[in-house]
Amino acid sequence: MDAELLVAINDLRSPALDAALGPLGEHGYLLYPAFLVALLVMRRRAVATTTRDGLLAFLLALFVTETFLKPLFARPRPTAIPELLAQLDVLGSVPGARSWSMPSGTAAACGAGAAWIWSRLGWRAGLPAAIIAVLACFARLYAGVHWPTDLLFGATLGIFVALGVDRFSRWAG
Known part of the structure; x- marks a missing residue:
């Protein structure tokens, strides 16, 4: 099912979608720390703790994923499977064979x-943030560089990390 969904989404390719989703898939995740830093600059002390802890959640999710979980699962990207790569129209560069998915x-x-x-x-700030998250994840499928379950697991992990940091931050005061 993973491969069928990936190919179906990748088949939606068009120049307009390439222009919109290419940069979002490559760099869209960087919008979150940029937003938090902008918030800190604009409101300073009132949001310093919120910004610090938000950046911690963001970086912790990336660290756990990239350092521990990717090597643990060692799942090849769709582009590492020759039969599937022949069906995909990869947007951007093809990730290396040792780049886990x-x-x-x-x-x-x-x-x-x-x-x-x-x-x-x-929710007023959260809803646009969630929409950007969904679009950035969709862009990774569209680009042909992730399996749908990679994105589902990654997003779920990130949500749990953020909620854990939030709970700890509120408890610690």
Whole structure:
């Protein structure tokens, strides 16, 4: 099912979608720390703790994913399977053979960023953050560089990391 969904989404390719989703898939996860830093610059002391802890959740989700979980699962990317690569129209560069797929670091970072923003700033800020997260994850499928379950696992992990940091931060005061 993973391969069928990936190929179906990848088949949606068009120049307009390539232009919109290419940069979002590659760098969309960086919008979250940029937003938190901008918030800190604009509101300073009132949000210093929120910004610090939000960046912690974002970085912790990326660290756990990239350092521990990807080597543990060692799941090849779709582009590492020759039969599947022949069916894909990969957007951007093809990740190397040692670039593991499960879980998605982009999805973990986006899940953590969106969950943190939603939990601390409410749904009005959280809903756009969640939409960006979904679009960034979709862009990774569209680009042909992740399996759907990589993104689902990564986003779920990021959400749990953000909620854990939030709970600890509130407990620690």
